[in-house]
Amino acid sequence: MKLDYSPAELAPRRSARRSVILASACVAVLSIVAVHESIATRSSTLQEAAGTEVAAAFNSGTEQAFDRALQSAASDTLAAPSASEWTTVVVRKGQTLSDIFDKEDLGSSDALAIVALGGDARKLQSLRTGDKLSYRKTDDDSLDELHYEFDESHTLQVRRTDNGFEALTIEAEIEHRQAATSGVITSSLFAAAQKAGLSNRLVMELADIFGYDIDFALDLRDGDHFSVVYEQLYKNGQMLRDGDIAAAEFVTQGRTYRAMRYVDGNGNATYYTPDGDSLRKAFIRTPVDFARISSGFSLGRLHPILNVIRAHKGVDYAAATGTPVHATADGKVEFAGVKNGYGNVIMLQHGSQYETVYGHLSRFRPGLRSGASVRQGQIIGYVGMTGLATAPHLHYEFRVNGMHKNPMTVGLPRANPLPRSVVAQWRSSNAQVLAQLESTSAQARVASAGGSSATTAAPGNPPPPALGSN
Numbered sequence: 001m002k003l004d005y006s007p008a009e010l011a012p013r014r015s016a017r018r019s020v021i022l023a024s025a026c027v028a029v030l031s032i033v034a035v036h037e038s039i040a041t042r043s044s045t046l047q048e049a050a051g052t053e054v055a056a057a058f059n060s061g062t063e064q065a066f067d068r069a070l071q072s073a074a075s076d077t078l079a080a081p082s083a084s085e086w087t088t089v090v091v092r093k094g095q096t097l098s099d100i101f102d103k104e105d106l107g108s109s110d111a112l113a114i115v116a117l118g119g120d121a122r123k124l125q126s127l128r129t130g131d132k133l134s135y136r137k138t139d140d141d142s143l144d145e146l147h148y149e150f151d152e153s154h155t156l157q158v159r160r161t162d163n164g165f166e167a168l169t170i171e172a173e174i175e176h177r178q179a180a181t182s183g184v185i186t187s188s189l190f191a192a193a194q195k196a197g198l199s200n201r202l203v204m205e206l207a208d209i210f211g212y213d214i215d216f217a218l219d220l221r222d223g224d225h226f227s228v229v230y231e232q233l234y235k236n237g238q239m240l241r242d243g244d245i246a247a248a249e250f251v252t253q254g255r256t257y258r259a260m261r262y263v264d265g266n267g268n269a270t271y272y273t274p275d276g277d278s279l280r281k282a283f284i285r286t287p288v289d290f291a292r293i294s295s296g297f298s299l300g301r302l303h304p305i306l307n308v309i310r311a312h313k314g315v316d317y318a319a320a321t322g323t324p325v326h327a328t329a330d331g332k333v334e335f336a337g338v339k340n341g342y343g344n345v346i347m348l349q350h351g352s353q354y355e356t357v358y359g360h361l362s363r364f365r366p367g368l369r370s371g372a373s374v375r376q377g378q379i380i381g382y383v384g385m386t387g388l389a390t391a392p393h394l395h396y397e398f399r400v401n402g403m404h405k406n407p408m409t410v411g412l413p414r415a416n417p418l419p420r421s422v423v424a425q426w427r428s429s430n431a432q433v434l435a436q437l438e439s440t441s442a443q444a445r446v447a448s449a450g451g452s453s454a455t456t457a458a459p460g461n462p463p464p465p466a467l468g469s470n
């Protein structure tokens with residue numbers, strides 16, 4: 001397995017490590033400064049001075065000076081409260097703040113006073129099972145300070161002052177590091193991915209990205225390999241969890257598929273090939289999940305009710321009445337109503353050439369009417385047996401320029417590519433991602449050829465950090 005971080009891979013390792021440490025040191029220093037500003041009685045000149053020193057040492061660029069300054073800053077920031085004075089409580093099911101204050105002998109009137117501060121302090125009223133509260137007491141055994149990390153980047157800090165409690169929220173900097181790994185299939189995708197250190201969520205994401213081109217149940221062969229460049233989120237130098245896949249490659253049966261993430265102005269992510277072509281097909285193959293094909297496409301068969309030889313210009317999917325039916329592509333509702341043998345039927349228009357038809361429905365999605373837009377995968381109606389049908393099933397047709405095609409075998413067009421105007425900029429801003437995908441996949445090819453089941457870390461690389469459980 002190989003886990004490495006670009007820019008560490010491309011730039012000298014030392015400078016990458018430095019900026020990471022500096023980032024977390026700055027968070028610590030900044031939080032102390034913030035507290036200092038809000039609580040006038042506390043002096044933090046030491047920490048401020050240390051922060052300046054760290055920055056100066058970093059600017060001057062000598063590593064020794066930097067390390068010295070960092071050590072001194074760390075000891076100063078940690079010196080104030082000794083760790084043993086703090087108690088951490090894990091919230092149990094159903095516990096409220098007053099329950100915890102009672103149990104810890106902190107006095108329930110203080111619990112009320114803290115919640116009455118308002119703002120983020122009110123979050124203490126909706127504690128969740130597993131949340132952690134840390135507190136320490138004053139010399140006369142009442143609450144002095146309470147910390148509550150209410151989400152992965154925010155901590156509420158409550159302190160006693162001469163005039164009651166004060167609260168402030170500290171925001172931790174979440175750092176996005178780039179990681180990469182690769183694997184060779186020897187038994188299953190999941191086994192190989194696990195060996196490569198990919199969390200289950202990322203495996204699912206990987207399968208999703210290439211799901212239009214690769215049937216992961218049928219297509220995989222021993223020696224197929226994949227490479228993934230992804231984000232890992234760090235807080236104060238500690239691995240928090242995996243982020244998203246930035247780029248990926250899958251090589252199966254000698255064919256190479258590549259994907260890179262594109263985020264549009266609204267924050268929606270889509271994966272394209274590095275050339276900007278869509279990985280998605282404009283159509284999904286099947287409009288119903290978990291259905292059995294009860295009658296295929298043919299140009300001549302005996303019709304079960306009319307008892308004459310008739311072409312069956314669609315595919316029948318047997319499924320229980322009420323099974324959801326999905327639009328196979330983005331489009332517009334051309335017709336939704338009753339039409340002779342079709343019974344309740346929906347006809348969708350997709351661009352100027354394509355049309356899909358969904359017959360024998362028991363009912364339509366509420367509010368679905370002619371002219372409405374639908375999205376690929378959206379539920380448009382439910383399986384039934386209206387019209388000429390002997391049992392509940394969906395009759396599905398696929399038409400190209402008015403001609404009936406076999407939905408099972410028709411060549412499906414790709415979804416729209418990334419606009420040409422943004423491809424160059426997108427590629428250049430992801431140059432590092434692509435470079436890392438390139439080097440990781442080179443290792444995967446070597447490992448695949450050598451029969452190894454996972455790429456190995458080069459000597460001198462740090463051991464991979466533990467991966468989040470998700």
Ligand SMILES: [Zn+2]
Nearest residue numbers: 314315316395
């Ligand atoms: Zn049919």
